[in-house]
Every structure is written in structure tokens, then in C-alpha cells.
Amino acid sequence: MRPFILLLSFLLAPCVGRGQTTAAAEAAAQATALQRVNQLVLERRYESAWKLLKFLDQMNTDPAVALQKTEVALHYYTATDELKRFNFRDLKLLDLSPDSLRQLGQDSVRYSFPVRRVLEKLQKQYPDNYKLDRALGDYYFTVQQCDCAESDLSEDEVFRRTIRHYQQAHDHGQGDYLSYFALGYSYQRLGQFKESLAPFERSIQLRKNYPTAHLNLAFVYLELKDFEKARNHARRAVELFPDDAHKEDAAFLLSQIEERMKTATAAQPE
Numbered sequence: 001m002r003p004f005i006l007l008l009s010f011l012l013a014p015c016v017g018r019g020q021t022t023a024a025a026e027a028a029a030q031a032t033a034l035q036r037v038n039q040l041v042l043e044r045r046y047e048s049a050w051k052l053l054k055f056l057d058q059m060n061t062d063p064a065v066a067l068q069k070t071e072v073a074l075h076y077y078t079a080t081d082e083l084k085r086f087n088f089r090d091l092k093l094l095d096l097s098p099d100s101l102r103q104l105g106q107d108s109v110r111y112s113f114p115v116r117r118v119l120e121k122l123q124k125q126y127p128d129n130y131k132l133d134r135a136l137g138d139y140y141f142t143v144q145q146c147d148c149a150e151s152d153l154s155e156d157e158v159f160r161r162t163i164r165h166y167q168q169a170h171d172h173g174q175g176d177y178l179s180y181f182a183l184g185y186s187y188q189r190l191g192q193f194k195e196s197l198a199p200f201e202r203s204i205q206l207r208k209n210y211p212t213a214h215l216n217l218a219f220v221y222l223e224l225k226d227f228e229k230a231r232n233h234a235r236r237a238v239e240l241f242p243d244d245a246h247k248e249d250a251a252f253l254l255s256q257i258e259e260r261m262k263t264a265t266a267a268q269p270e
Contacts, residue, residue: 030056030064037068046076046098047088050111060118063129070115070135074142079107083142083149084114115139116150130172134179137166141182159186170199177206181213184220193220211240215250218257227261 033056040049049072057065072088078101079087087107091098101107116139123132140162143150150158166183169175184199197220203213215237221230234257237250 030062034064034068037072041072041076044091044093044095046072047090049076050086050088054111060113060122063122063126063132066118066122067131067135069113070119070138073113073115074138078102079105079109080146080148081109082151083116083139083146084112085109086111086113130169130174133165133172134169134174137162137169137179137182140165141186144186156190159190162186163190175202177203177210177213180206181210181216184213185216188216188220193223196220209240211237211246211250214240215246215253218250218253222253222257222260225264227257227264230257231261 033052037049037052040046040052050069053065053069053072056062057069060066060069073083073086076088076098077086078089078098080102087109088111089095089098089101089107095101096104116136119132119136119139123129123136126132140150140158143153144155144158144162153161163183163186166175166179166186169179170183180199180203184196184203187193187196187199197217200213200217200220204210204217207213214233218230218232218234218237221227221233231254234250234254238247238254241247241250
């Protein structure tokens with residue numbers, strides 16, 4: 001029997017090797033294609049990026065491609081039908097931003113990608129892929145910001161789902177300054193000000209010059225009557241915002257904080 005076992009091992013070894021080689025080659029090809037998608041996005045060629053993603057995975061069965069589709073769909077569409085169908089454009093350097101083009105309302109919707117359904121289906125198949133939780137958090141935060149989908153859910157429920165998915169993602173190392181900001185914002189909008197502090201602070205820790213997180217922290221500390229911290233963050237927001245409109249908003253909040261500080265000081269017994 002020993003010669004037969006040796007012969008069987010010899011015959012199987014090339015097959016295993018070929019399988020491993022093929023899998024490695026496919027993974028490398030996909031990584032190269034996804035890098036190309038990122039490059040197309042940098043070049044503002046959003047429709048070309050989408051077409052390449054669609055070619056890579058038409059049935060939305062690959063988590064890596066579906067996550068990239070979600071990123072492009074949620075951030076670079078020019079028109080959408082309840083975040084289920086999308087329009088994209090290849091833009092020139094001086095063209096308007098996708099957000100500005102959305103407001104013009106000129107595009108017809110053409111590419112089907114029901115974000116929530118795709119991500120939830122993949123999450124059932126890959127429960128340990130917490131990047132899917134991060135993407136679902138992004139989805140629900142986009143729903144709240146655009147008010148363009150999930151009309152059967154209350155705004156508070158949208159915030160609760162945003163929190164649940166981001167918290168799960170963050171607990172497993174999937175987060176950045178934007179997702180931590182969105183988590184803090186969701187707590188803030190639900191009136192859970194103390195709970196919003198840690199994610200806002202983490203957002204600033206990851207990007208210290210992010211003015212929107214400083215502005216929201218100033219508001220939260222004002223609500224919590226920690227006037228000194230509120231003033232510090234409001235001042236930082238005024239310094240960091242590059243445009244006049246946001247600077248004026250931050251300056252107005254700063255004036256309100258300073259007024260509250262004067263009132264509180266005057267009310268103290270001598």
C-alpha cells in the first residue's frame with residue numbers, strides 16, 4: 001500500500017499547487033483592480049470606477065468589492081432612488097462636485113445597488129467581517145444626512161442603528177475620524193451628550209485639525225455646562241474652518257458660550 005500512497009500524494013500535489021496559485025493570482029488581480037478603482041475616484045471618474053466594480057462582481061457576492069461599491073455609491077452619486085439605484089458621472093477637474101450636481105436634479109438613475117440589502121446579506125454570510133458593520137453605519141448616517149431613504153424609520157431609529165453598527169465596527173478596530181464623528185453626532189442628536197464625548201474626542205485624536213468635531217464638542221460641553229472646555233473647542237473651530245460661513249457659525253457659538261460664562265460668574269455668591 002505504501003507505493004500507492006506515495007503515488008497518490010505525488011499526483012495530488014500539483015493539483016493543490018495549481019489551486020493555490022490560481023487563488024493567489026485571482027486575489028492579486030482583484031487587488032490591482034481595486035487599486036485602479038481608487039485611482040479613478042481620485043481622477044473624479046466615478047462612472048468609470050463603478051463600471052469596473054460592476055465588472056468585478058455583478059452579483060454582489062464579494063465583500064471586498066461590495067464595500068468598495070458602497071463607498072463609491074454613498075459618496076459620489078449625482079442622483080439616487082432611495083439609495084437603491086444610482087447615477088454617476090465622470091467629471092472634469094473644474095466640474096461641480098457630486099453633491100452640487102445632486103441639487104441640480106438633472107440625472108436619471110441607472111445603476112442598481114440596494115445598499116442595505118446587499119450589506120445585510122453579506123453580513124449574514126460573513127458575520128466576522130466588521131468592515132460590513134462599518135459600511136452599514138455609513139449607510140444609516142447617509143440616510144440621516146440626505147433624508148432620501150428608509151422613510152418608514154423614524155430619525156431616532158436611524159440614529160440608533162447608526163450607533164449600533166459603528167459601535168460594533170469600532171469594537172473590532174474598524175473606524176476612522178469620520179466614523180467616530182458620526183457616532184458622536186448620533187449620540188448628540190439623541191440627547192445623550194455624555195455618551196457623545198468619547199467618540200468626538202477620538203475623532204479629534206485621529207485628526208486633530210477636524211473643525212466640525214471641535215464645533216460639536218463645543219456644543220456638547222456647553223450643554224454639560226463645562227464652559228471652559230466648550231470655549232476652547234469653539235475657539236479651535238473658528239481657527240480651523242477655512243470658509244467664512246462656518247467660521248461665523250463657530251464664532252456665534254463662541255459668543256454664546258462666553259455669554260453663558262459671564263452669566264454663571266455673575267450668579268456666583270461673593
